[in-house]
Amino acid sequence: MEAFGLLLHGFAVLLTWKTLVLMVVGLVLGIFVGVLPGLGGPNGVAILLPLTFTMDPTSAIVMLSCIYWGALFGGAITSILFNIPGEAWSVATTFDGYPMAQQGRAAEALTAAFTSSFIGSLVAVLLITFLAPMISSFALKFGPPEFFAVYLLTFCSFVGLGREAKHKTVISMSLGLLLAGVGMDTVSGQLRMTFGSAELLRGINFLVAVIGLFGISEILLTMEERLALRGHAASISLRVVLSVWKDLPKYWVTLLRSSFIGCWLGITPGGAIAASFMGYNLAKRFAKDPASFGKGRIEGVFAPETAAHASGTSALLPMLALGIPGSGTAAILLGGLMVWGLNPGPLLFVEHKDFVWGLIASMYLGNVVGLVLVLTTVPIFASILRVPFAAVAPMIVVSCAIGAYAIQNAMFDIWLMLGFGVVGYVFKKIGIPLAPFTLALVLGNRAEDAFRLSMIGSGGDLKVFWSNGLVGSITTLAILLLFWPVIDGLLARVGWTRRTSATSR
Amino acid sequence: MSRTDHEIVVDDPTAPEDDSPSVVSSDTVEIVVCLLLLALAAILGYDNWRTGASWDSTGPEPGYFPFYLSVILGGGSLYGLIAALLVRRAASETFVTRAQARRVLAVFVPTLLFCLVTQFLGLYVASFLLIAGFMRLIGKIALWKSLLTAFLFTAIMFVTFDVAFDVIMPKGPLEAAFGY
Numbered sequence: 001m002e003a004f005g006l007l008l009h010g011f012a013v014l015l016t017w018k019t020l021v022l023m024v025v026g027l028v029l030g031i032f033v034g035v036l037p038g039l040g041g042p043n044g045v046a047i048l049l050p051l052t053f054t055m056d057p058t059s060a061i062v063m064l065s066c067i068y069w070g071a072l073f074g075g076a077i078t079s080i081l082f083n084i085p086g087e088a089w090s091v092a093t094t095f096d097g098y099p100m101a102q103q104g105r106a107a108e109a110l111t112a113a114f115t116s117s118f119i120g121s122l123v124a125v126l127l128i129t130f131l132a133p134m135i136s137s138f139a140l141k142f143g144p145p146e147f148f149a150v151y152l153l154t155f156c157s158f159v160g161l162g163r164e165a166k167h168k169t170v171i172s173m174s175l176g177l178l179l180a181g182v183g184m185d186t187v188s189g190q191l192r193m194t195f196g197s198a199e200l201l202r203g204i205n206f207l208v209a210v211i212g213l214f215g216i217s218e219i220l221l222t223m224e225e226r227l228a229l230r231g232h233a234a235s236i237s238l239r240v241v242l243s244v245w246k247d248l249p250k251y252w253v254t255l256l257r258s259s260f261i262g263c264w265l266g267i268t269p270g271g272a273i274a275a276s277f278m279g280y281n282l283a284k285r286f287a288k289d290p291a292s293f294g295k296g297r298i299e300g301v302f303a304p305e306t307a308a309h310a311s312g313t314s315a316l317l318p319m320l321a322l323g324i325p326g327s328g329t330a331a332i333l334l335g336g337l338m339v340w341g342l343n344p345g346p347l348l349f350v351e352h353k354d355f356v357w358g359l360i361a362s363m364y365l366g367n368v369v370g371l372v373l374v375l376t377t378v379p380i381f382a383s384i385l386r387v388p389f390a391a392v393a394p395m396i397v398v399s400c401a402i403g404a405y406a407i408q409n410a411m412f413d414i415w416l417m418l419g420f421g422v423v424g425y426v427f428k429k430i431g432i433p434l435a436p437f438t439l440a441l442v443l444g445n446r447a448e449d450a451f452r453l454s455m456i457g458s459g460g461d462l463k464v465f466w467s468n469g470l471v472g473s474i475t476t477l478a479i480l481l482l483f484w485p486v487i488d489g490l491l492a493r494v495g496w497t498r499r500t501s502a503t504s505r
Numbered sequence: 506m507s508r509t510d511h512e513i514v515v516d517d518p519t520a521p522e523d524d525s526p527s528v529v530s531s532d533t534v535e536i537v538v539c540l541l542l543l544a545l546a547a548i549l550g551y552d553n554w555r556t557g558a559s560w561d562s563t564g565p566e567p568g569y570f571p572f573y574l575s576v577i578l579g580g581g582s583l584y585g586l587i588a589a590l591l592v593r594r595a596a597s598e599t600f601v602t603r604a605q606a607r608r609v610l611a612v613f614v615p616t617l618l619f620c621l622v623t624q625f626l627g628l629y630v631a632s633f634l635l636i637a638g639f640m641r642l643i644g645k646i647a648l649w650k651s652l653l654t655a656f657l658f659t660a661i662m663f664v665t666f667d668v669a670f671d672v673i674m675p676k677g678p679l680e681a682a683f684g685y
Contacts, residue, residue: 054670081513167584171542174578178549178571185567192567193552216616223612224605228517386515390644391636395658397616398632401623402662406672414620421616425609429600430535448570456564 003133010357014365019062022055023362026063027370030070035077035381036392042328042438043214044071047399049207049336050406057340058355062362064336065316068329069121069366072312073374074381076113076305081106081382082231089308092280096293096300103296106234110378111244112301116255118371120309123259124266125363128317132349132360135321139346144453145464149474151447153481154324157268158436160484168432176437179204180444187452199412206335206442208404208413209420213434214328215400216421219393221428227389235379244298251302254283258303262310266326267317279307313363319344320356324443331438339407519643521604528606530597535589542582550575611643627677633659 014020033044045067052060075090080097093113100109142150159169182193183203194200248255258279265275283303284293293300315326316333323345325331337344342352349356374381404417427434458464466472480487550572557566558573601609615635622631637655640646666672667685676685 050672051665051670053672165588167581167588171578171581171585174574174581175542175545178574178578181571181574188567190556190567192556192571193549195552219612219616220609223608224521224601226517226520228515228520230514233513382513385513388515388640388644388646389517390646391640391654393612394615394619394632394636394639397612397619398628398635398658398662401619401628401632402666402672402674405628405674406666409673411624411675414623418616418620422613426534426538430531430538432538451570452565460560460564 003129006133006353006357007129007361009354010359010361011365013058013354013358014062014361019059019362020369022059022063023066023366023369024373026066027070027073027366027373030067030072031074031077031374031377031381032070032384033067034071034074035384036396042210042332043218044068045329045332045336046207046210047215047396047403049332049339050403052336053339053406057337057342057352058358060336060340061333061355061359062366064333065359065362066366066370068312068333069363069370072309073114073117073370076117077110077374077378077381078231078385080109080113080301081234082229082385084229084231089276089304089312092276092304093301093308095280095304096295096297099294099296100298100301101232101234105296106232107236107240108244108298109296109301110234111236111241111375112298113305114371114374115244115248116258116302116306117309118367119255120259120262120306120311121313121363121367124263124310124313124317125360125367127263127314128320128363129360132317132321135317136346136349139322140350142346144450144457145467145471146474148447148450148454149465149471149478150322150324151443151450153474153478154439154443155436155447156478156482158439160481161268162433162436163274164431164433166485169436172427172432172434173436173440176440177444177447179209180206180441181448186445186449199410202408202410204416204441205407205413206438207332207339207407208416209441210332210335210438211400211404212417212420213424213427213438215396215403216417217424217428219396220421220425222389223393229385231382231385233379233382236375241375247298251299253286254299254303255306257282257286258306259310262307262312263314265307266311266314268326275311276304276308280304316363320348320359321346323348323446325439328435328438331435331442335442519608521602521608525602525604527599527601528603529600531600532589532592532597534600536586539582539586539589543579543586546575546579546582550579615639615643623675625677627680628674629659629663630677630679632662 029048030044033048045064048067049064052063055063075085076093076097078084079090079093080101083094083098085091085094097109097113100106139146155173158173159166162169178193180203182200183191184201185192191201261279261282262275265278280293280300280303283299284290287293287299312327312329315330317326319325319330319334323334323343325334334344342348342355400417401414404413405411407413424434427437454464458467464471465475553568553572553575556568558568559566560569615638619631619635622634633655635655636658637651640651640654641648644651663674666674
């Protein structure tokens with residue numbers, strides 16, 4: 001197998017002391033970020049991104065992805081010990097994880113969470129290892145119309161499948177696409193939407209926006225809530241770990257089902273959060289005694305954690321193979337790739353083999369190292385929560401500012417970050433989703449270029465998006481997804497749907 | 506059922522009260538945001554139309570793509586505006602209570618001042634002032650702890666970014682006095 005050989009080469013690239021140290025540093029920072037209130041995966045990666053600017057791309061992506069794994073692990077700690085989900089996708093873990101901690105089985109719950117996270121990621125990484133090269137070599141045949149159709153598909157599926165009000169998703173997305181266009185037009189060299197401002201000439205940097213939207217706004221939101229907490233301190237002994245692992249084979253159906261759900265939803269844009277809930281609900285539905293869920297059942301930890309990690313990891317598949325991120329964090333990693341001068345997309349697998357396979361190998365290695373690390377250091381990280389938020393909040397603000405400034409060495413960007421912080425705060429509170437905005441901002445220029453190149457190629461005929469079977473079916477699928485709620489409603493009315501209780505959510 | 510073996514307890518003495526009166530309702534904010542977005546869409550749409558939003562011999566002009574996006578943004582915000590106006594009569598959710606607003610401003614105002622100070626005195630001085638001031642005045646943490654934490658954090662940032670990783674931050678007169 002070609003993929004296998006390349007993967008081994010990837011491991012060879014990674015197995016140096018320097019990379020391993022970076023990996024551990026990244027994981028520790030990530031767990032730290034995941035445990036702290038008001039910070040999570042995307043914020044952590046965005047804030048810590050500047051640290052990596054001076055590294056070579058492979059070291060940088062290894063460190064960043066480890067921050068991401070660490071944050072995912074860290075979220076489980078607060079969910080189980082304190083009943084505080086760090087991220088939307090940790091919510092389902094609290095249902096059974098916290099009751100277990102209350103019954104004095106915190107160590108068991110944590111071991112279950114970490115182990116199932118590991119299994120979920122592993123399945124997703126295996127999928128990436130074998131599927132990503134195939135997709136990317138297939139995508140090498142893509143021309144501008146195909147790429148635009150794929151971008152369209154991404155945007156439309158956010159609108160059609162998202163849980164938020166449709167017009168709010170549309171607002172968020174079109175605003176992102178518009179702001180991506182500010183500055184010099186890449187095709188004609190003309191200035192757009194700068195209003196004579198020299199600062200806007202550079203355009204609105206994606207990472208600056210993300211740091212404001214996720215970092216600053218999250219601090220503001222966190223301050224609104226009661227920050228008092230009480231929870232359990234826990235340490236994990238080897239005996240508990242081994243006893244949980246011994247029982248693991250009993251739950252293979254749950255683990256496999258959740259991994260599958262996670263991988264599927266992770267690849268679908270905008271599906272990452274739904275995965276953990278779906279994993280949990282299906283485990284509950286297929287159980288012999290559904291009533292025992294929510295009262296501290298270990299399967300209630302296995303199911304959502306496996307799905308959450310599988311989706312978090314597989315969200316990187318479309319990013320690597322097509323240059324389309326499947327989640328907010330993947331979008332930020334994609335922004336990082338661009339900073340290091342790498343152009344994400346199918347060519348990445350051809351032009352930067354070392355980088356891609358180094359990254360994939362780091363997913364395997366990072367998860368193994370991460371599992372060992374969290375299992376041994378839980379007590380230390382749980383006690384981080386003792387640090388008062390009044391000390392943590394200003395440090396996060398400073399880190400955000402450093403991050404925003406470092407990207408282009410511009411003071412203007414610090415102000416821009418502050419502005420986006422306010423925008424993010426208001427948007428979150430009135431239910432305008434930020435993920436489509438992030439995605440649109442990072443993909444905006446590429447989507448526009450693809451559109452214009454296809455238009456130039458066809459002489460302005462929109463039929464180019466139906467010019468062959470491939471591009472035609474992607475475009476049609478995109479439009480179907482855009483109007484999916486309408487179609488779904490119509491089908492339900494005609495009685496064509498399998499669901500007996502239609503639209504019961 | 507609930508055993509009292511809690512071992513980590515953190516209190517929040519200044520937490521916002523639950524019964525604090527509402528400052529503004531979500532619907533009102535939504536209407537304001539939609540109006541602002543509508544105005545933004547109009548300005549950007551006009552600018553793109555001026556740049557050229559039609560076709561010429563080489564294909565779409567630079568303003569073409571963003572012009573239609575402004576139209577979509579405008580449409581979305583108009584829809585949101587109408588939707589928010591229609592549901593306005595129903596019992597509206599609170600956007601922010603007075604106690605919450607006080608806490609949010611307690612972070613936002615220092616952050617704003619921090620940006621301002623960064624502009625004139627450099628990032629490290631501003632960071633020291635922000636952390637020490639915030640911990641002391643808002644967190645009510647002992648003065649020596651606040652100063653020490655602020656100094657250590659700022660020093661670590663300086664060594665990490667300016668010295669070790671060569672990521673240069675904005676500096677002011679203080680750093681200049683030390684020759685940086």
